Amino acid sequence: MTEPLLTIRNLSVDYRIDTGRLQALRQINIDVPKGSIVGVVGESGCGKSTLISSIIRLLPHNASVSNGTIEFEGANLLDLSENEMRTMRGTRISIVFQDPMTSLNPVLSIEQQMTHIQYRDQRSTSDKLNKSLAMLESVGIADPRKRITQYPHEYSGGMLQRISIAMALQAQPSLLIADEPTTALDATLEVQIIHLLKDIQAEFGCSILFISHHLGVIAELCDYVVVMYAGEVVEQGTVRDVFHNPAHPYTQKLLECDPAGIQTKTRILPVIPGEIPDLVNLSGGCIFSSRCHCVLPDCETHIPQRREVTSGHSANCHLLSA
Amino acid sequence: MLLYIVKRTALGVVIVLLAVALLFCMIHLIPGDPARIILGPRATPELIAAMSVRLGLDLPFPVQIARFFANLLRGDLGMDVITNRPVVEIVLGQLPYTLWLIFLSIVFAGLIGIPLGCYSALHRNTLFDRISGFVSVSFITTPSFVVALYALLIFAVALKWFPAVGAGDKGDLLDQAVHLVLPVFSIGLAWVGYLARLVRASMLEVMQESHIRTARAFGLSERRVIYHYALKLAILPTVSVIGVGMGFLLSSALLTEIVFARPGIGKLIYDSVITRNYPVVMGSVLVSTILFVFSTTMSDLINAWLDPRTRKTL
Amino acid sequence: MIAILRRVIKEPTGLFGLLLVTLIVVSALLAGVVAPYDPIALNIPDRLQSPSQAHLLGTDQLGRDLFSRVLHGGRVALGVALTAIGVALAVGIVLGMLAGFGPRWLDKAILLLFDTIRSFPTVMFALATVALVGPSLQTVIAVIIVTTIPTYGRVVRTQTLSIKSNEFIKAEQVMGAKTTRILGLHILPNIVGPLMILASMDIPTVIALEAGLSFLGMGVKPPTPSWGSILNDGFSLIRVTPWPIIAGSVPLILITLGFTYLGESLRDFIDPKLRKSF
Numbered sequence: 001m002t003e004p005l006l007t008i009r010n011l012s013v014d015y016r017i018d019t020g021r022l023q024a025l026r027q028i029n030i031d032v033p034k035g036s037i038v039g040v041v042g043e044s045g046c047g048k049s050t051l052i053s054s055i056i057r058l059l060p061h062n063a064s065v066s067n068g069t070i071e072f073e074g075a076n077l078l079d080l081s082e083n084e085m086r087t088m089r090g091t092r093i094s095i096v097f098q099d100p101m102t103s104l105n106p107v108l109s110i111e112q113q114m115t116h117i118q119y120r121d122q123r124s125t126s127d128k129l130n131k132s133l134a135m136l137e138s139v140g141i142a143d144p145r146k147r148i149t150q151y152p153h154e155y156s157g158g159m160l161q162r163i164s165i166a167m168a169l170q171a172q173p174s175l176l177i178a179d180e181p182t183t184a185l186d187a188t189l190e191v192q193i194i195h196l197l198k199d200i201q202a203e204f205g206c207s208i209l210f211i212s213h214h215l216g217v218i219a220e221l222c223d224y225v226v227v228m229y230a231g232e233v234v235e236q237g238t239v240r241d242v243f244h245n246p247a248h249p250y251t252q253k254l255l256e257c258d259p260a261g262i263q264t265k266t267r268i269l270p271v272i273p274g275e276i277p278d279l280v281n282l283s284g285g286c287i288f289s290s291r292c293h294c295v296l297p298d299c300e301t302h303i304p305q306r307r308e309v310t311s312g313h314s315a316n317c318h319l320l321s322a
Numbered sequence: 323m324l325l326y327i328v329k330r331t332a333l334g335v336v337i338v339l340l341a342v343a344l345l346f347c348m349i350h351l352i353p354g355d356p357a358r359i360i361l362g363p364r365a366t367p368e369l370i371a372a373m374s375v376r377l378g379l380d381l382p383f384p385v386q387i388a389r390f391f392a393n394l395l396r397g398d399l400g401m402d403v404i405t406n407r408p409v410v411e412i413v414l415g416q417l418p419y420t421l422w423l424i425f426l427s428i429v430f431a432g433l434i435g436i437p438l439g440c441y442s443a444l445h446r447n448t449l450f451d452r453i454s455g456f457v458s459v460s461f462i463t464t465p466s467f468v469v470a471l472y473a474l475l476i477f478a479v480a481l482k483w484f485p486a487v488g489a490g491d492k493g494d495l496l497d498q499a500v501h502l503v504l505p506v507f508s509i510g511l512a513w514v515g516y517l518a519r520l521v522r523a524s525m526l527e528v529m530q531e532s533h534i535r536t537a538r539a540f541g542l543s544e545r546r547v548i549y550h551y552a553l554k555l556a557i558l559p560t561v562s563v564i565g566v567g568m569g570f571l572l573s574s575a576l577l578t579e580i581v582f583a584r585p586g587i588g589k590l591i592y593d594s595v596i597t598r599n600y601p602v603v604m605g606s607v608l609v610s611t612i613l614f615v616f617s618t619t620m621s622d623l624i625n626a627w628l629d630p631r632t633r634k635t636l
Numbered sequence: 637m638i639a640i641l642r643r644v645i646k647e648p649t650g651l652f653g654l655l656l657v658t659l660i661v662v663s664a665l666l667a668g669v670v671a672p673y674d675p676i677a678l679n680i681p682d683r684l685q686s687p688s689q690a691h692l693l694g695t696d697q698l699g700r701d702l703f704s705r706v707l708h709g710g711r712v713a714l715g716v717a718l719t720a721i722g723v724a725l726a727v728g729i730v731l732g733m734l735a736g737f738g739p740r741w742l743d744k745a746i747l748l749l750f751d752t753i754r755s756f757p758t759v760m761f762a763l764a765t766v767a768l769v770g771p772s773l774q775t776v777i778a779v780i781i782v783t784t785i786p787t788y789g790r791v792v793r794t795q796t797l798s799i800k801s802n803e804f805i806k807a808e809q810v811m812g813a814k815t816t817r818i819l820g821l822h823i824l825p826n827i828v829g830p831l832m833i834l835a836s837m838d839i840p841t842v843i844a845l846e847a848g849l850s851f852l853g854m855g856v857k858p859p860t861p862s863w864g865s866i867l868n869d870g871f872s873l874i875r876v877t878p879w880p881i882i883a884g885s886v887p888l889i890l891i892t893l894g895f896t897y898l899g900e901s902l903r904d905f906i907d908p909k910l911r912k913s914f
Contacts, residue, residue, distance in 0.1 A: 058538055089541035097536055105533045105551050107558075107630055116550070117540040151630040167540070333751075340752040349768060463892035465844040467851055468885045471871060475878055573759035577848055581871065591760055592852065595767045607756070607764045615755045 006032035011068035020280045024050045037208040039222035047231040094168035095177040099184040100160035104152040111148040135166040158189035177209045215258045237313030247315035334619035399605035409605035420586040426506045431513030439521030461515030466574035470508035470581040487583040524556040565621020650901030656894025664710030673701035675708040676859040694879040702883040705861035712862040717842040720780035732792025750786035766854045776855045795827040837899035840892035863888045
């Protein structure tokens, strides 16, 4: 593994809710090596969004980081002042959100929004405009000079997502976070955006933290994959290792349930029985034990520690120590 | 956009015409002879007959309504039965007083209400927010003429800080401004509360939208996010509310003008009702109705233009 | 009903509103019993007194007890509000349903009529009417009815249109159900809730309007007490005594505040979605 760009250690995040303390993230460890694409996969509600919000430090008011560090380019993001963190956002770390139709301001033109985010540059307005035009061109917007004065509602979803990517890359960040950037788009557009991200990563050399619940997209795009379940990382490693040799029962089930991976003709799509456990009252055992098909006595009582399967491939499961 | 402007304006014109017709029919369908009302109970039949001829009431109904509309198109609203001056002249002479009063009241309400609502939304559920919410509702529910009475009682009669009656000397701008303070305060107070609540609600809604998160994720300053990205959207509803609120504003202007004995279209209507100066009542009610329809039409147009989502498609 | 009440009083503002409304409604109902004096009995020697044990809010220029006049004024205010809103609701429901369920031209015609009525500033429209038929409480009620019908009519129309497009209504129509049956059985019960909230939030506006018109001398005829006419007396005595203004305004402010809070908590409880629509 090359030099790490982003290193998350023992990150835990809680939400204060009416019924108590919801432990949304527990002891998360993730590494994003320089110049790589890391995919984070998991069901909705597994803590993917909380993870992103923790990295860019835009958690909702009722959430707080109770433990851990987020090392980025040699500094712990959690220790930065609000002003220092604001300088990070949009320059060193950028983000592309899920739904392009709502993630851009409807009453400001693309030009205004792209100019605003360059507010740190001391260059002239026309230089900034040229930079914006060049960025739009590089993400495949035809006739950018004419289109830049338009408002978000005048674009299609796919075009808007290209613009979002252009905006995110404008300051040449070293980390691009993509929060399910293709979920709101249809399948053909999805492929185009994935290819765009791949090309751009090659061109700009940034790392990408790619959040998705779509296994096929992760396999196509990413170098490494992190599998999350109910606020914990259950398995991580290279895409090849995790997809071909899944060590955690959850990952195995997830791969079985992927419609793209089903070989035989069936009338019933496979599902993982059971529901995501209550994150307010944790049992103290393995978080997946209530739905697991191979439970050991330890699973109900001890939280499994991270164990290496092979070099660079690890999982949190008691089966590995048995 | 052009088509929308034409359509919306046409609707406004149709409504004004209908309103005029409705008013006209009301005069003639309600039992009672306007000539008799004008002249009072002690008038002789000869006098009433003469007045009927003067007002054109002796003509058949369709002729009357046709003549009325024809005159209206020429800008003729009839003659004041007391001073014998054209009604249009009298009404237009009083209109600026009322327009200034309403305009300044809205400016006052906006200057205080919008920042208040914005601040409350950003400091939601704090003590400040709760107090401002309670105060806003109290402002909204207190009728403007009651505010005017208290303003008069406290600041003019008891403390003598501001003059109690009139609009000030014609040539003296400062004097006129001093005379405007209490009336503007009386009309504007309810709107301070109203705009504060409105802006607070729409601000809370806008701050939840995901483009605000995007703006923050790009490291834009909180000031820019709030004033440039959120407030710009949150302020849109206030335009239409003020347009539709013109009716309330005119009504409270009438009451306030009477409390402060200020010249204006409201006082004109009131005085004309008291002196049974029938053509002036109709003329000024007509002008205020046109004003109201004009302002709702304008606010729709401004709103459509302010929002880029409708600006180009309409 | 009890469940709604329980929910309303859980919120401090709801409880506050309910208490204020109850207080004023009860005192208005019991005005005949509670009022210490006849509200219109003259007592010139005792005129313009400040509040005392004998006269809780003092007396006016004719020596009438202001506290008694305020209590009786509450009857006028509530009576006007309930009558006017009741009639306006009934007419609004009929017109709104006609617009929503009737042919397109009728819908357009009714909407245009509503828009036209709404284009008159209320107080000015009231003054024009008074100029024609003379001041009286009936005139005030009639004006309020005419100017509030469009509000209810529009709500009823929108709700009717949205319910009309439901599958179950279409099915009934296909099976040959009479329009009146559909309107009465399916649409009416569905619009009653929102209308009640709307009406309860309109009560303060109507009370304020009645007070304003009576203040201008366009409503109740003297010597009948109304909060507006008490304020009018106070206005002419403003350089002499502040008490009539205080006596007339405090109940007016309290009841509008009370109904507003009550209406808001009812609305939040019954239909949070309505928050946006008005």
